[in-house]
Amino acid sequence: MATVSSSSSTGESPCLPKRHVVLLGYRGSGKTSSCITITGQEEVPAKQPTKEAVLCTKTLDCGQLLLLDTPGWSLEGGDSVAEGLDEQSSTSAQIRHLCYPGAHVLLLVVPIAEPFTEQHRRGMLERLESAGMHVWRYSMVLFTGADRLWGNGVEEFIAEGGTALQKLVERCGNRYHALDNTSSENSTQVTELLQKLEELVQENEGSFFVINENIQASWPAQMWRGEIRDGMETGEAEVSPIYRSPPRELRMLLVGWQGAGKSSAGNLILGGRKFESGRRTEVSLRRQSHVSGRRVTIVDTPGWDWFSIHRTPAHIRKEIRRGAGLLHPGPHALLLVIPVISTLTSRKRRALENHLEMFGKEASFHTVVLFSCGDWLGATPIEEQIQRNGGQLLRLMEYCWNYYHVLDSTNAARGQDQVSDLLLKVEEMVAQNERRPFLPVMLNEELDDETTCGKCTLQ
Template sequence: MAAVSSASDSGDPGGRHPPERRLLILGGPRAGKTSSANTILGDNVFEAGTETTHSNVGQTEIYGRRVTVVDTPPWAVPSDPEEDGDGDESSTAVDESDTPPRPVPSLDSEGPCMGAILCPPGPHVILLVVSVTQSFAEIQRRAAEDQLGALGGGTWRYSMVLFTGVDKLPKGTFIEEHIANTGEALQWLVERCGSRYHAFDNTQKDGEDNTQVPELMEKVEEMITDNQGWYFEVNELILLEEEQARRALEEERMRMEEHARQREQMIGGPPRELRVLLLGWKGVGKSSVGNSILGRRDFESGQETELCLRRQALVSGRRVTIVDTPGWDWFSVRRTPKRIRQESQRGAALLRPGPHTLLLVLPVVSSLTARKRRTLLAHMETLFGDRACLHTMVLFSCGDWLGHTPIEEHIQRGGRELHRLLEYCGNYYHVLDSKSPVKDSRSISDLLDKIEEMIRENGDEAFLPVQSEWLSEESSQSSDNTEPEDDCRGCQLQ
């Protein structure tokens, strides 16, 4: 975005229209944006006391100039567990009881940057509203910086900090003292705005002794003079693209939160534990799949797994326990060494009283022949019994190889053997894309949802019970530091 000279600054050549000044008001939740807009306009043009969801525009005339004021929704301030400890001790004006609750996002609301479109061709001044009664730490500073960055480059030369709630400052405390005492984050913001700031007491009524609006407009004129009469030109196309991207992220975030709420209502109490056993022939990427599900590198990928390894993490509101196992031979059960077969059974024993899901990993880049399918099923039934099919799900790894091809289309092309394998698993399958972290995170949550669906479908037999013959020497060779008895403590699915 570029700043260009405003042709309207000198007004209409014929004198029929006064020159215009355009002010865009931005700020965080409950900062006092709407009240400040009403103070500038000299009337209750906007409804104060409620959260603004869409930008609104109002106009008035001040000292022969037409002033356009745009009020905007609050910018997002992400939650931070360490936020309460940053900068509060050094502030003499912040009361924790005045810290506003975070607004509940809604898809009906729009981003604050969209307000710039309502003052075409662009604002002369961007007022960044900061309440002196709220903490202003590093997280608030980043939120302000991100918001200005969303508008485009060059915004800071048109920005001014507008402090609100100055009537709440201790008697005799000037705004300069508040800036000095609040901390580096606020000082950075003021300095980034070229040390331009103003203070409002929005409780003051209009009167001859109320000079705060005229003084603000004098500072606005000084800024316009310093900027040689230029304004910040708005690129509507970029703003619309940014808004579209913001709404897409918000939709995804709300979808994830709704899933979490539904799980919490269904489960209740402590996080539910899901116990998963990774199975498959050599080199299919079981360890990588385990790392993707847990969201960290707990299993050593890229080398052959020799012993079972059990790891656990909190994933999408569930406590997920995964056991990685050595790979089988793809040609026949007999060619899989006996110790490998025993290790697979001991892996299940590490998930006592039993794994909820046997995750059969199958790369999408591999073709499934009749021998491979028969060998897979022979391993499953020989090691875990004929009831294993009720708890087995096919996990297609290397999903990024599909590109834009849906997994269902890949299955249709996979041929009869792949269809028969899925029929054995009750048509439970999933695909993971390890190349896209955002997409993969959503996919992991969907995978856990499918596992819970399988559990509900299995009714009384929620998991595959561990057999006594699997328990021999189960912990002597397995690479794990905890006793199997402790692995499922607190599980809500037993």
């Protein structure tokens, strides 16, 4: 057994929470390279096949990550799961020892550069499900070789990657991440992965997947001849419709005035009390949930000034931009939250547009106007309210290419339907943008106040 540590401390701090993560996959899938990318350790030999389990540790501000690299599986079969699991039965004991008392997350490593076939999928399922169907609660797909995407989103790769790949991602609860192991300078991709890992840990309430002797048992061959077992799909099962129209994962940024109802809107969309509503948001917060067959991630941001971008403090603007960075590589949509009861003046409209342009000149193509306080409308259609409000609201609608939606947080009966309708509109907007899901977010640039003031000349 081998142990490598990236911590500069002489011992593990007992007060830091530990997160146990195991990398599993076929030989040559990029498990070891991923360990190096995630932990920053170059002591681990990435060029040679992994012969025994290797434990890498990384000390973080909030705790400690224990990342277990394992020997690769053989595509031809014959090796049981925790054998590497590998071809030697001793590997199973190594993994149980190094990962005691269990794993918070199982990362299923899949290389982007190679086709993922039905043989790959069935071999992976046979190994994993020998430990029990609950294994999927702890599983996430880790795509390696993100540099091979050539500028496209990983969602597009999944959509075009075939039924076997799509079924695997769906089996993992639509949890996935892509790593470029050739880039040691892109720390954002690691930060995003760590956030996803922690969210999965919280989703499972901190519980472990216990690796024991049961994981060595393989399913009988006849189980793969079309027989159905305990909720498992057959090879002929249809792919979920969410794979047929990208994006399958939706990342959205809540923006708008102070007190506009952004946090409440985020709670309604995610289906729970994810954000603290009723009080001013000081920092950007990232939360996610599974909604209407999609993995939805939302960042709530501090509110900006009602009348001028120049009156929004620089640290608030920076915090809003940081919020966009939490949705690496960028949000699919900006949700511009406006109370439906608000009267939009020329000054307010220009301030809204100027604030949106913090995200680039094309921000309007990616913005949905989200009207909060929808209960105030009663039976009045939103279109009628827009007409009543006058030309300024119409001009804002034109600026945002007429993408808008109404949320009524008091109508629990329609809660799911109105959220599903919103997500469909966001997906439609992404499709209209030629499936370019990401905004050109300028995270490291500060606004030029003089330029900003010039843009904010109000009539």
